[in-house]
Amino acid sequence: MAPIDPHSFTDSSHPLTTHISLNLYFNFPSSTISSSAILTLSAPFSGELVLDTRSLSITSVIDPLTNTHLPFSLSPVIDPIKGQPLHISVSNCAKILITFCSSRDSSALQWLTPPQTFNKKFPFVYTQCQSIHARSIFPCQDTPTTRVRYNAKLNFPYQLSCVMSGKQVDRRSPLMGCGDSGFCVDEDLWCGEGRVVEEFVMEQPIPTYLFAFAVGEIGWREVGPRTKVYAESGSEILDAAAKEFAGTEDMIRVGEKLFGEYDWERFDLLVLPPSFPYGGMENPRMVFLTPTVIKGDASGAQVVAHELAHSWTGNLITNKTNDHFWLNEGFTTYAERRIVEAVQGEDIAALNIGIGWKGLVDEMERFKDNMEFTKLLTNQEGVDPDDVYSQVPYEKGFQFLWRIERQIGRPAFDEFLKKYIAAFKFQSIDTSMFLDFLKANVPGIENDIDLKTWTEGTGIPSDAMEPVSSIYTKIVSLAREFKQGRMPSEEEVVSWHGQEWELYLENLPKSVEASQVTALDCRYRLSESKDYEVKVAFLQLAIASRCSEYYNVVERTLKEVGRMKYLRPLYTALVQGTTRKEEDKIFAQRVFAEARECYHPIAQGVVESILSKHL
Numbered sequence: 001m002a003p004i005d006p007h008s009f010t011d012s013s014h015p016l017t018t019h020i021s022l023n024l025y026f027n028f029p030s031s032t033i034s035s036s037a038i039l040t041l042s043a044p045f046s047g048e049l050v051l052d053t054r055s056l057s058i059t060s061v062i063d064p065l066t067n068t069h070l071p072f073s074l075s076p077v078i079d080p081i082k083g084q085p086l087h088i089s090v091s092n093c094a095k096i097l098i099t100f101c102s103s104r105d106s107s108a109l110q111w112l113t114p115p116q117t118f119n120k121k122f123p124f125v126y127t128q129c130q131s132i133h134a135r136s137i138f139p140c141q142d143t144p145t146t147r148v149r150y151n152a153k154l155n156f157p158y159q160l161s162c163v164m165s166g167k168q169v170d171r172r173s174p175l176m177g178c179g180d181s182g183f184c185v186d187e188d189l190w191c192g193e194g195r196v197v198e199e200f201v202m203e204q205p206i207p208t209y210l211f212a213f214a215v216g217e218i219g220w221r222e223v224g225p226r227t228k229v230y231a232e233s234g235s236e237i238l239d240a241a242a243k244e245f246a247g248t249e250d251m252i253r254v255g256e257k258l259f260g261e262y263d264w265e266r267f268d269l270l271v272l273p274p275s276f277p278y279g280g281m282e283n284p285r286m287v288f289l290t291p292t293v294i295k296g297d298a299s300g301a302q303v304v305a306h307e308l309a310h311s312w313t314g315n316l317i318t319n320k321t322n323d324h325f326w327l328n329e330g331f332t333t334y335a336e337r338r339i340v341e342a343v344q345g346e347d348i349a350a351l352n353i354g355i356g357w358k359g360l361v362d363e364m365e366r367f368k369d370n371m372e373f374t375k376l377l378t379n380q381e382g383v384d385p386d387d388v389y390s391q392v393p394y395e396k397g398f399q400f401l402w403r404i405e406r407q408i409g410r411p412a413f414d415e416f417l418k419k420y421i422a423a424f425k426f427q428s429i430d431t432s433m434f435l436d437f438l439k440a441n442v443p444g445i446e447n448d449i450d451l452k453t454w455t456e457g458t459g460i461p462s463d464a465m466e467p468v469s470s471i472y473t474k475i476v477s478l479a480r481e482f483k484q485g486r487m488p489s490e491e492e493v494v495s496w497h498g499q500e501w502e503l504y505l506e507n508l509p510k511s512v513e514a515s516q517v518t519a520l521d522c523r524y525r526l527s528e529s530k531d532y533e534v535k536v537a538f539l540q541l542a543i544a545s546r547c548s549e550y551y552n553v554v555e556r557t558l559k560e561v562g563r564m565k566y567l568r569p570l571y572t573a574l575v576q577g578t579t580r581k582e583e584d585k586i587f588a589q590r591v592f593a594e595a596r597e598c599y600h601p602i603a604q605g606v607v608e609s610i611l612s613k614h615l
Contacts, residue, residue, distance in 0.1 A: 005143035005321040006381040007132045009050045009085040015041040016146045018205070022138060026156040026215060028123045031104040031111040036097065037138050038064060044094040052135035052142040054083030055103035061088050064097040081384045082132070086139050098139055108133035110275060110600045117216065117273065118235040122159055124216030126272055126288070128281060128602055131322050131385040134208040144318045145428050147205035156215050158196045163230055163270050165212040165283035166202035173197070204263065204284070205426055207318050212283035214270055224249035226262075230286075231271040237291050241271045244294045244301060247343065251305055254342045258414065259312040259335060260421055267308060275562035277603040279303045282310030282332075290563050292532045297497055299531075302340055302352065309335035312421050318428040322385045326376040327434060330397015335417075337398070350469035351499045353398075354476070357466050358506045360395035364459060367392075371458040376400065377431045386602055387609055389564075399464040400454045404438070406465075407448050416441055431455055475500055479507035487520050498531035505537035511544045518547060527553050536566045543573040543584075551587065558591050562599040564606055571607055575614035585615055 002012045010016075019040040024033050039051075053074065061072040071089040078084050088096060102109065112124040127137065135142040154162050155174055162168075174197045200213075219233035221242035229245055231238040248267065256262050266285045274291055280303045281288040287307040293300035313331035333356070341349035367373045373388045376396055380388065405413040419441060424433075435455065439446055453461055466472075478488045488504070496504075505526070521527050526538040527550055535557060542550040558570055574588040592607055599607065 004141075004145050006379075006383075007082060007322055007385065008141065008143035008145075009052050009082060010141040010143050010146070011050055014049055014141075015043040015045050017141050017148050018042050020138070020140065020148050020150040022150060022152040024152060024154045026125065026154065028111070028125070028157070031109075031125075033102040033109075033137070035101065035138060036099045039096045039098070039140070041094050041096075044092045046091050046093075047089075049088045049090050049093075049096070051086040051088070051139040052083060052132075053086045053100075053139045054107060054133075054136040055105050056084075056086075056136065056139060057101045057103070058086060058139070059099040059101070060097075062097040063090070063093050064095050065093075070096070081382070083135055100139065102137055105601070106133075106136040107601045107605070108136045112216075112273060112275070116275075116598065118232040118237070119217060122157075122217045124214070124232070124273065126214035126216075126276070127212045128277060128288075128600060129211050130209040130281060131325075132209070133602065134211050137211070140208050142208050143321065144207035144209060145320045147207055147318070147426065147428060149202055149205050150211070151199070151201045152213075153197050153199045154213065154215065155195055155197050158194055159217065160196075160215055161218050162198045162200075162213060162215045163218060163268070163286050164198075164200040164214075165206070165210055165286050166200035167265070167285065168198060168200050170199040171196060172199075202284070206284060206315065207428065210283050210315065212281065212286060212288060214272065214288070218270075220268075224252075226252060226265070226267050228268045229271065230268065231291075232273070237271055237294065240294050240296070241269070241289075241291075244296070244298055245269060245304055247298065247301060248304060248308075251301070251308055251339050251343055254339050255308055255312065255335070258338055258342075258417070259309075260418055262311060263316060263425070264311055267311070269304065274560060275598055275600050275603075277562055277564045277600040277606075279563065279565060280307040282307045282314055284311070284315050290561075292561055292563055292566075295498055295531050299498055302336070302344075302348075305339045305343070306332060306336040309333075309339060316421060316425045320428045320430045321380075323378050323380050324430045325378075325385075326393035326397035326400075327429065327431065329393040330376070330395075330401060333394045333398040334401040347469060347471050348499070350467045350472050351503055353467040354469075354472045355499065355503050355506060356391065356395040356398060358503070359391040360399070360460060363390050363392050363395075366390065374458045374460075376455045384605075386606055389606075396460065396464075399460070402465070403449060403454070403461075403463055404442075404445070407445065408442055412442075471500070472503070475503050476507050479504050482516070482520075483509050483512060485516065487516075487523065490523075493524070498529070498534050501526065501529070501531070502533045502537055505534065505541060508541060512541070514545045514547045517542050517545045518549070521550075532557075532561060532563070532566055536570060540569050540573050543570070546581075555587075555591050559595045559598065562603050564603050567599070567603055567607055568610065571610045572614075575611060589615070 004010045004012045017039050021038040023036045026033055061070045073087050075085045108127050108129050114120050117124050132142055174195050217233045218230050219238055220228045220230045222228050223242050223246050227248045229241045264284045269287050271289050271291050276290045279290055293303040309332045313335050314328040319325055319327040337349050337352055529535045539554050571588055574584045
């Protein structure tokens with residue numbers, strides 16, 4: 001018995017799942033989903049098959065070809081990271097039918113009551129399955145080593161609609177028929193009045209973390225031949241998002257020119273409620289976004305560029321396990337910046353690289369007591385990937401690829417990328433497979449770049465590089481002058497947008513006089529910025545400088561958004577270090593207690609981890 005992934009119970013000797021057929025019945029009053037699933041294996045199997053689950057109630061397991069019940073058991077021991085293994089005794093089975101129900105405590109699902117939605121009329125539910133949360137929706141081999149196709153039928157109240165990381169093929173009354181192959185969760189339940197069934201299919205094999213849906217009162221606007229923007233019906237967010245992301249088709253065309261054909265047919269965008277814990281999630285065909293990326297100046301489209309880039313690097317080629325997460329995010333960060341450079345110019349791309357560089361430097365400080373997580377190739381055995389999520393795989397991974405580009409030249413690196421994507425598309429790979437491919441296609445590269453130090457070494461390699469551009473240098477220089485009491489003049493910042501301010505604030509000294517912070521805000525109203533990147537960077541400075549007059553803004557911010565990019569630094573700033581005032585820690589605990597139910601379960605866990613570590 002050998003685990004295939006440090007975050008999965010899947011055994012390397014077992015056949016992998018190739019297809020999943022799902023029926024999902026949404027019970028909004030109980031915040032649960034009653035479900036059935038047929039798992040198709042790559043080959044018939046006899047013995048004990050083990051699947052990943054978390055907080056699922058298993059009703060039955062059946063061989064659908066013989067209609068015989070199969071012995072099964074859920075382990076009484078719950079692994080705090082991996083959940084509960086589901087053990088199934090099978091004899092020459094190629095398909096397995098499981099009926100089950102999710103829990104109100106599902107780590108992948110956030111159920112919003114009507115008062116928590118924009119229109120206050122109907123409930124809303126959405127998923128976030130990365131990195132290991134699909135197992136809290138359905139039993140599966142929840143590892144990116146496994147790539148599956150799926151079809152799904154979702155049954156929910158007729159007033160609502162659904163989007164999914166797949167192609168919609170039908171919407172109908174459930175009275176027209178039940179589930180696949182004559183089975184359904186509960187025929188009387190499934191065929192009740194006042195409900196609809198929407199059916200989706202994903203025809204390309206994807207890892208389970210890319211399984212996604214949202215159900216609610218959802219409307220849409222068309223912004224291009226391959227793109228619709230979705231959000232809650234009637235919200236001003238929908239029109240604002242359509243305007244912000246109007247240039248999406250241009251980015252898709254740039255991506256195709258750089259990386260090859262777009263293989264997913266559609267690139268639609270769903271703007272979720274503010275509780276969504278990430279900036280974006282690259283679910284194929286239906287990217288999920290936080291509303292905080294809508295800034296009114298099209299700069300939020302850079303997050304869309306990142307999620308689009310995942311269509312090639314991450315979704316087409318996937319890391320085998322989270323130990324190799326940089327293969328997803330380092331490549332995607334590089335690809336994103338190439339798209340941004342082509343669409344928005346070299347200066348904007350340089351600002352992105354500069355902000356990323358500062359973020360990477362800060363992560364070195366964060367992990368100074370556990371340098372394992374400053375590596376690209378990590379060992380995450382016994383580690384929750386949510387706890388060590390950071391900018392390292394993004395920014396150090398980008399720096400590694402940028403170093404290779406500088407060594408061999410951009411034209412040669414562009415050709416290499418196209419070969420790489422064509423060679424490994426729809427596969428899951430590891431770091432050694434990438435390095436072997438690199439050395440085979442760029443002979444002698446190991447003599448010019450220390451590949452082992454880049455992938456297995458800690459810290460930032462000496463041949464990494466800050467961006468070089470006039471705008472970057474000017475902003476960093478201005479930030480360094482702040483310690484001496486000089487803030488930028490209005491003439492110097494007249495053309496600045498959110499990114500320029502973010503770079504400036506990120507490069508200020510960690511702690512300055514409170515009077516300086518107040519003076520900066522009095523002149524430029526940064527605490528009132530509609531751009532959360534700017535606001536949160538300023539509030540971190542205010543907390544570090546003990547500017548208590550801004551704590552009401554800190555509290556309001558922590559209660560109005562659930563994006564972990566903002567929650568993590570603000571809560572950490574309030575509680576870390578032995579010099580923090582006790583009232584700051586009490587303040588952080590109170591705010592979290594009051595805001596907790598508005599956060600996604602993943603974000604709840606991250607904040608709880610921060611508070612438990614420092615309190």
